[in-house]
Amino acid sequence: MDLCDDVNLLVYITITQSHPDWSEDTVKSELAQNPFTIQTPSAEQYDRVKDALHTKLEEAEDQPSPTAVKDKVRSRLISKLIDEIHKCDTKIVALSTAKSKAQTPVPKATPTPPISGRQLRRQELKQKRLQNIMMNMIDNISNHRSGTPFSHPVNPKEAPDYASLVRLPQDLRTIKTQIKDGVIFTFEQFHREVLRVFANSEMYNGSDKTSALSIWGKECFKYTEELFDLYYQAENET
Numbered sequence: 001m002d003l004c005d006d007v008n009l010l011v012y013i014t015i016t017q018s019h020p021d022w023s024e025d026t027v028k029s030e031l032a033q034n035p036f037t038i039q040t041p042s043a044e045q046y047d048r049v050k051d052a053l054h055t056k057l058e059e060a061e062d063q064p065s066p067t068a069v070k071d072k073v074r075s076r077l078i079s080k081l082i083d084e085i086h087k088c089d090t091k092i093v094a095l096s097t098a099k100s101k102a103q104t105p106v107p108k109a110t111p112t113p114p115i116s117g118r119q120l121r122r123q124e125l126k127q128k129r130l131q132n133i134m135m136n137m138i139d140n141i142s143n144h145r146s147g148t149p150f151s152h153p154v155n156p157k158e159a160p161d162y163a164s165l166v167r168l169p170q171d172l173r174t175i176k177t178q179i180k181d182g183v184i185f186t187f188e189q190f191h192r193e194v195l196r197v198f199a200n201s202e203m204y205n206g207s208d209k210t211s212a213l214s215i216w217g218k219e220c221f222k223y224t225e226e227l228f229d230l231y232y233q234a235e236n237e238t
Helices: 003-018 024-033 043-059 066-101 117-142 172-180 187-205 212-237
Strands: none
Touching (some): 066 187
């Protein structure tokens, strides 16, 4: 199953658990409209999700339950997100290295017409608006009831092995500073770095239900994704 299927399976289990009396058509409609669904599932994808749930329930060694399946799929999904982030980082490093080693002379670029003062102000206002949106989102995530542990760098005295396990640490306060300094200036960069915070948490703390940090991470991650969904929906409507 790919990333889309895993997300659809999580949503499908949540819907069927919350509304066990719903008809299949109603469940399918709700799945298609759910904001967490990456893309509207086709009939084939819907059947694949149902079959995957039944297969995983049959494979369960102890007491099979949709909740146990959901926990396993969620952990696998977060692991995939970690892999995707690391792949992006690897590609960026590879591209930067290749660019620095290139010996081909760069042809002279055709001079572009100068930007007018009005256009420049418009670009500055647009960037300032985006910066304010990102800063407000960071504040909302930090102020979430489970956001405190992710609002500052990990203390090496409290987690001495953290640096050896987490290759690219990140936290909300550092992201806020990077936005102010212009290091993060696109929403895609911002989204990736916020995802990195919770991917690192999952990688280090695991998915132990008894771990407070693991529980807080899942709660804050869910709230964070809801904020990003609201942003993308608003952008699509404008």
